Amino acid sequence: xxxxxxxxxxxxxxxxxxxxxxxxxxxxxxxxxxxxxxxxxxxxxxxxxxxxxxxxxxxxxxxxxxxxxxxxxxxxxxxxxxxxxxxxxxxxxxxxxxxxxxxxxxxxxxxxxxxxxxxxxxxxxxxxxxxxxxxxxxxxxxxxxxxxxxxxxxxxxxxxxxxxxxxxxxxxxxxxxxxxxxxxxxxxxxxxxxxxxxxxxxxxxxxxxxxxxxxxxxxxxxxxxxxxxxxxxxxxxxxxxxxxxxxxxxxxxxxxxxxxxxxxxxxxxxxxxxxxxxxxxxxxxxxxxxxxxxxxxxxxxxxxxxxxxxxxxxxxxxxxxxxxxxxxxxxxxxxxxxxxxxxxxxxxxxxxxxxxxxxxxxxxxxxxxxxxxxxxxxxxxxxxxxxxxxxxxxxxxxxxxxxxxxxxxxxxxxxxxxxxxxxxxxxxxxxxxx
Numbered sequence: 001x002x003x004x005x006x007x008x009x010x011x012x013x014x015x016x017x018x019x020x021x022x023x024x025x026x027x028x029x030x031x032x033x034x035x036x037x038x039x040x041x042x043x044x045x046x047x048x049x050x051x052x053x054x055x056x057x058x059x060x061x062x063x064x065x066x067x068x069x070x071x072x073x074x075x076x077x078x079x080x081x082x083x084x085x086x087x088x089x090x091x092x093x094x095x096x097x098x099x100x101x102x103x104x105x106x107x108x109x110x111x112x113x114x115x116x117x118x119x120x121x122x123x124x125x126x127x128x129x130x131x132x133x134x135x136x137x138x139x140x141x142x143x144x145x146x147x148x149x150x151x152x153x154x155x156x157x158x159x160x161x162x163x164x165x166x167x168x169x170x171x172x173x174x175x176x177x178x179x180x181x182x183x184x185x186x187x188x189x190x191x192x193x194x195x196x197x198x199x200x201x202x203x204x205x206x207x208x209x210x211x212x213x214x215x216x217x218x219x220x221x222x223x224x225x226x227x228x229x230x231x232x233x234x235x236x237x238x239x240x241x242x243x244x245x246x247x248x249x250x251x252x253x254x255x256x257x258x259x260x261x262x263x264x265x266x267x268x269x270x271x272x273x274x275x276x277x278x279x280x281x282x283x284x285x286x287x288x289x290x291x292x293x294x295x296x297x298x299x300x301x302x303x304x305x306x307x308x309x310x311x312x313x314x315x316x317x318x319x320x321x322x323x324x325x326x327x328x329x330x331x332x333x334x335x336x337x338x339x340x341x342x343x344x345x346x347x348x349x350x351x352x353x354x355x356x357x358x359x360x361x362x363x364x365x366x367x368x369x370x371x372x373x374x375x376x377x378x379x380x381x382x383x384x385x386x387x388x389x390x391x392x393x394x395x396x397x398x399x400x401x402x403x404x405x406x407x408x409x410x411x412x413x414x415x416x417x418x419x420x421x422x423x424x425x426x427x428x429x430x431x432x433x434x
């Protein structure tokens with residue numbers, strides 16, 4: 001078990017505002033079950049974080065909303081910069097639409113070190129995903145470059161790209177365009193679908209690579225014995241089975257049992273679904289896009305972070321492992337992006353209701369006291385054990401333990417009290433700026 005507990009958080013994700021100037025269809029705020037009030041963080045609340053500032057290595061000033069709408073953004077950067085270590089980083093992510101040259105200069109002068117602009121797609125006609133003209137984003141890059149030069153202070157500029165079926169092909173060109181505008185880094189992430197309508201845009205294979213390897217081995221054995229694994233469920237539900245069909249069922253059941261005893265999660269229906277010829281072609285297509293993206297990154301010396309195409313067997317919570325605490329505009333302290341707000345998403349063919357997990361409010365207790373509280377420490381310890389189930393790779397998903405339809409999550413089928421077995425971040429599919 002990993003033991004990464006520290007007396008202070010290493011990174012703070014501070015939600016300066018939940019307001020936004022855009023209404024993107026893929027955004028959590030547009031879901032019917034989202035309960036995210038539109039509010040800005042006051043300077044009084046922000047200043048409550050002062051005890052943590054000398055100890056953190058990164059301050060990220062964004063969350064659900066658009067940081068450039070936050071009324072005190074420049075003042076917050078300036079205030080935190082005075083209290084943070086010289087080599088600590090202040091950053092945020094933005095759609096860039098509201099940036100002006102004057103604002104860019106103020107941000108850089110105040111102490112901003114890194115900024116990440118969401119692009120999500122640029123095609124050869126210089127049209128953004130959603131049909132908007134690229135001009136305003138192009139100016140944002142220009143303003144940031146010039147501001148860095150005028151102020152005489154280094155600013156790292158990057159981009160984020162949310163990968164979907166209808167924009168994936170544009171990834172290499174989008175990265176090239178961003179690099180030509182001055183981007184130094186790029187973060188690519190799969191999407192978290194927030195509705196049934198968006199689920200068909202998802203390209204992330206939820207089966208772990210270990211599960212897929214095991215299943216492909218079965219397929220080879222099955223072919224040798226004349227079995228077609230794609231017909232398994234058709235045969236399984238037959239009332240009367242022939243001797244050959246019973247042999248087929250036993251063949252699969254024996255291997256399922258052996259895999260599970262070896263700790264390999266197997267969701268047979270998903271494995272069949274994701275190993276069809278159509279899916280194999282699509283996954284190969286995505287791999288070729290990633291290869292082109294890496295070539296572009298190498299050519300332009302772009303620091304590129306790509307997500308895995310298929311779920312990782314070795315799960316990893318970057319939020320807990322890197323000592324991140326998430327703060328809402330009203331001062332509530334949360335452990336991760338996934339458990340930050342009340343909303344619903346769409347996973348494994350059903351709606352999932354997410355209940356936020358808070359360990360206190362900085363208006364009532366010090367951020368350091370909250371971080372070191374027994375409840376918060378126990379939560380982080382449980383996360384780092386990684387002993388929760390692989391829910392997406394379970395044949396009964398989505399079950400009532402994880403969907404949250406009846407009651408908020410209490411524990412999973414393993415008896416674990418952290419809701420991390422059904423998390424795309426932990427499997428590597430969804431990435432955040434850290």
